[in-house]
């Protein structure tokens with residue numbers, strides 16, 4: 680008899696806390712989110728949304744608790760290139776002298792090293808032709824191939840977002856973590872981004888997107904996580920965008936930071 684195939688959870692967190700210099704940013708975070716869904720993360724400014732994404736990428740270590748992504752420990756998921764991350768705009772140095780193409784190509788570095796062999800030791804500029812072809816396809820998917828040789832600092836807000844989404848496409852990840860990819864983005868760019876994310880989820884992959892854009896959450900999300908220094912709720916858009924749920928989340932943040 681065939682055993683049912685169990686798909687690993689996209690995200691698991693148990694008893695997670697995170698701090699900055701002793702000030703708690705997140706506490707008692709427990710989450711279990713399935714794969715193959717479009718999950719929106721909402722919550723007030725300073726609620727810990729970006730901190731949650733940094734914990735899931737391994738950029739930040741938890742003070743307490745454990746996290747897993749795509750059924751793997753964070754380090755293993757990084758090594759497997761399972762998770763791609765599009766940072767919040769304020770976390771990127773836009774003055775860094777790098778072209779659009781090179782940013783997108785950097786999404787292939789992990790995969791080119793994963794291939795092993797002598798190529799592992801080559802500097803990124805010797806990355807192989809197949810990686811360059813995938814970089815080109817990723818730029819085309821979000822309509823930025825025409826900007827390939829522009830420095831990233833010379834782009835509009837929507838173009839900048841699409842560059843980092845193209846980098847995540849190039850990475851061929853299972854889970855995409857996006858921190859406010861729609862902030863400061865025009866309608867045209869927003870549509871391109873949303874269409875891509877929907878198609879990505881349609882292929883069985885997972886999206887976790889932080890956003891303040893509640894109409895888009897209603898349109899796109901399968902599940903909504905409300906963050907307010909802890910997980911204030913998880914549910915359908917109808918449940919979590921109801922005034923009582925939002926009020927609860929925004930009320931929690933007003934109580935001020937807890938101490939570790």
Ligand SMILES: Nc1ncnc2c1ncn2[C@@H]1O[C@H](COP(=O)(O)OP(=O)(O)OP(=O)(O)O)[C@@H](O)[C@H]1O
Pocket residue numbers: 699704722723724725726727728729730731767
């Ligand atoms: N590098 C840092 N050093 C010190 N405190 C920080 C740092 N980054 C974030 N914090 C603090 O941690 C808390 C959570 O911040 P975080 O950036 O995760 O919030 P957020 O929900 O992403 O907010 P926003 O909607 O404004 O992006 C805030 O109180 C913030 O001031």
Ligand SMILES: [Mg+2]
Pocket residue numbers: 728729730767858
């Ligand atoms: Mg943030």
